[in-house]
Amino acid sequence: MHNPAKWEDESTAPPKDRNFVTALARGLELLRAFGTGEEYLGNAELSSRTGIPRPTVSRLTYTLTQLGYLKHNTRLEKYRLGPGILALGYRFLANQGIREIARPHMQQLADTTDCAIALGSADRHAMTYIEVCQGKGPLVMRLEAGSRIPIATTAIGRAWLCGLSQPQRDSFLEELRQQSPDQWSAVSATIDKSLEEYQRYGFCLSEGEWERDVSAVAIPLVLEDGAEIMALNCGGASLRLNHDILIDNLGPRLRDVAERILAELRHDPMR
Template structure:
């Protein structure tokens, strides 16, 4: 059982610093109070662990719940860490570590297939490549890290849409419809086809959809049960990447790479 943190002494000394925000520090201490393997804590337990008065804890947990950093179970009248705090952790991981973790797995696939492999993250209605690995053959996809491509009409973008919640996906699709009403029927059809492909194969297909000479497979990289979602693709010349090659070769290989990346991201087990 965790011992009470009793942060008052530290805050008393910190309070001498006029730039120190006590309310913020207390909110962060509440989040730190959740130990490994503990799902739910109530206000009384949080107060005991942190030394923060219970009325203050109640206001802080309410605020953290509204911001998505805590989830409230009404039946238990207790809280658990929410997707917001997990997303922060994975954004840090994405910015600091996931490129290094993913790169060797991506490069091996690029070398084995003579394709371009890219890892991307969504930014509004675009995908941004955060890592790109190229095979040794002729470069067909001349995109580099930092490149931005459309979300709705690319394999990697539609794969990302497959990885997020239906509610969020519907909101984005509504924005796409409003932004491009003339092309929306075709865009909507391609998104639904990708959802069907993902349900059937576990990855999405693009056969000359975005660029006529390029075909690709892609799938979401879902981290911490959806707290953060990225996507990864594998593509090259449509002349050599037939439907059969995409479905029977590249797609399964890409699934293996995603599993390897996710396994590499798991923290070591303590025994």
């Protein structure tokens, strides 16, 4: 899900701040406009998605292409993400020491439950998977590292919300309300339900809500005394993962995995 800044002109740009570089911000908005599975976008599409005037988009795409962050297809007259973005992504992942610590614990749970286990981090109104471990059983959905899923309608997203402080959560929920006022009543109800589940069980549930055939449990990972919040989920086919299995089996096992990861992080001298 992409949430553009919608800067139609300077009057709708963010408040004046002498330290804020608008050109840089607009360039980053263009890069964010590329969604999962969308290889090529043209200047008109990028302008529509970001609200940046098309002449400005043309200059930005030219510059980003010269720097290697975009690749231009002359036949299509469109752009795709370039190797520069991939290099930045790998550097980010390489610096996420939690992945190395979490992976063996996640894979063990995936193998013993035949479920998909994912570690995610929030980016605006979506969760981005930074590590995914698959079980050996049949997969309903194959999501990989880099996949983005909505926060409000998924177990992992709502678990992330549960990990926030009350002021942080209130601020984020207000952003969601302003973004989707017509759907807010239903969205708010599911979020309230997840907050209650977390208080009761120590994890959140999603039973065919985001995808009809998928059910999951999820738990927040509160790192560095709340400086960073991530989340873990465990999911699979709804036909196999009924309510009792989620509550009595997968939820407690995922909670144990989270506790082991946090304990190992506390003893990691590099963090």
